[in-house]
Amino acid sequence: MTVLEAVSLTKRFGPVTAVDGVSFSVGEGEIVGLLGPNGAGKTTTLHMVLGLTTPDTGTVRMFGRDLARHRAWTLSRVNFAASYVSLPWVLRVDELLDVFAHMYGLRNPRRQVAEVTELLDLGELRDRRYGQLSSGQQTRVQLAKALLNEPGLLVLDEPTANLDPDVGDRIRELLLREAHRTGRAMLITSHNMPEVERMCSRIHFVSGGRIVATGSAVELAGAYGVDDLEAVFLRVARG
């Protein structure tokens, strides 16, 4: 089953074409990576997928429905976390999760909050304010928020940026375990090549607003005649 289908997405900001005819899909249980240098159009693409930015042309369908026409229905089945987004600093962890459980219209907010609290091992942090937490703890809270509605599609924009290697590794482990357990689809951007190699079954390289290469990490390395994804990245980024 196709969870996400983005067709011919184009976005121009004045004279700059940020995204130029990008099409891709994400299937159930699939983890897809969008890779590319800064300014390649990855975040703009994600924001079109999430309805934050309206494409000039093209469509986004999720779970078989058009995002523009069925906004509440589709967005209640998706969730999002990013390194550049925060949560209200004055709220306690349990309050934050309660707010978002309500915001996603969950039938049983208390049960879902308890489940993600356990899943992300937040029990000891539940009465701490978000602003008092370390970067790694904040990332765990953001992921807890992102998993509250058990989304069919999880969109992550550089989820482990700003984290030390140990915490980053634990987060990746958790996301992979959850993806395997639930069959959840994920769409990820990252500048961490080992992370993408480890997590993504399919990778789209984006450059100049276009998808210039697609495949698994091994396929891409083979196609470019290099050893690993980082070398592919450098080849693409440097033209």
Next chain:
Amino acid sequence: MSSLVLDGAAARRRRIASVLRRDFFALRRDPPRMVDMAFWPTTELVLWGLVSMYMQQNRVHIAVAMLLGAVLLWQVMHRSQGELAFGFLFDVWSRNLLNVFVSPLSTLEYVAGLVLASVVKVTATIGVMATLAFVFYGFGLLTIGPGLVPFMAVLMVMGWALGVVAIAAVIRFGQSAQIVAFILVFVFQPFAAVFYPLSVLPGPAQAVAALVPASHVFEGMRAVLTGGGVGWGGLAVAALLDVAYVAGALAFLLYALRYARLKGKLSRFGS
């Protein structure tokens, strides 16, 4: 999935409740905000109360009732606008706005949540002020009589409309436009004729004032306090103007959101 997420009206109610809960959790964790809710209104009340007592002692009759009634009702509008706008700015300042906009919460549900939160907070503020006005100056807000509730309703709705305009301005023009949230209500204050009768204003300003819902309320309040009845005709005009203000404000908000999504400006609230 279908059993996990509510649909229809139940989901809408829950999403609106999320905004309310967010607001009250934040209030509970932010004592300065709680103080702010009572401090400025109380300061104004004390200041104008002393001025009006001085005037009363100098035989300017019913000055206490006029001025304190005006101060209290003005706070209804001022606070309604402020609570709505600052509820939104709370999400901007805490870089939480993208989380809100990628959730299923619709624009109108978001505004409805902010409105409900403002009703509770404004009611609490006015309750404190009215008690203080009675204890310090012997002025009972209920002396305004049966017009009190509709007067307050008209002012609240106008305050919400201005709050929505402030939100729309920030979405349309970016964070630098947040100054609108601080000053917009004061742009209307001279035309609302809060502390003086409409007749004091020059002719053209009176024409403008006639289009401001609050001016009909404050004129009506003065009429009641000087022994006249409630001017239901004026209240009806004010209510109709409120409808136009709210419609205009919501249209501006929807336009601003459409514009921001088209220009990619919502994304910038994350950085």
